[in-house]
Amino acid sequence: VGAYPIFTREEVTKHRTLQDGVWVTFGDSVYDITDFVGLHPGGSKIMLAAGGSLEPFWAMYAVHNQQHVLELLGEYKVGEL
Ligand code: HEM
Numbered sequence: 001v002g003a004y005p006i007f008t009r010e011e012v013t014k015h016r017t018l019q020d021g022v023w024v025t026f027g028d029s030v031y032d033i034t035d036f037v038g039l040h041p042g043g044s045k046i047m048l049a050a051g052g053s054l055e056p057f058w059a060m061y062a063v064h065n066q067q068h069v070l071e072l073l074g075e076y077k078v079g080e081l
Contacts, residue, residue, distance in 0.1 A: 004029075004030075004077065004078070004079045004080045005078070005079045005080075006079060006080055006081070007030050007079045007080070007081060008081070009025070009052075009081065012024075012025055012030060012051055012052070012081075013051040013052065014051070015032070015050070015051055016047075016050035016051030016052075017050070018034060018037065021034045022034045022037055022046075022047070022050045022051075023050070023051060023078070024049050024050065024051070024052065024053070024054050025052065025053050025054065025081060026053070026054045026055065026058075026073060028080050028081045029077055029079075029080055029081075030077070030078055030079040030080060030081060031073060031076040031077050031078060032076055032078045033046070033073075033076050035076075036072075036076060042061065042063075045057075045061075054073075
């Protein structure tokens, strides 16, 4: 039993607006990035990943492949798949 609550991918898909909260996954972790959306250096493109996986987008925008970005993401972790 881990320290975080477990969510299904279906639950994550329900969080793709600022009103409902913006959740994303990376690996088996779930993040509530609602409070980061307005701070994102890449602007509103971040909403393309809302409710789903970051991987396809971060594969296209390799600027995220840096330790400081992973640490920032980690601050928003709320659960696991
Ligand atoms: C840049 C974080 C999702 C597109 C950045 C940077 C950070 C960041 C910290 C600046 C990196 C640096 O310059 O060292 C995040 C986080 C995300 C996320 C935490 C999700 C939780 C996305 C998505 C896309 C995206 C889904 C595209 C669909 C971009 C682009 C830049 C960028 C294009 C470059 C902006 C520029 O320098 O002009 N992101 N990002 N990001 N991000 Fe994201």
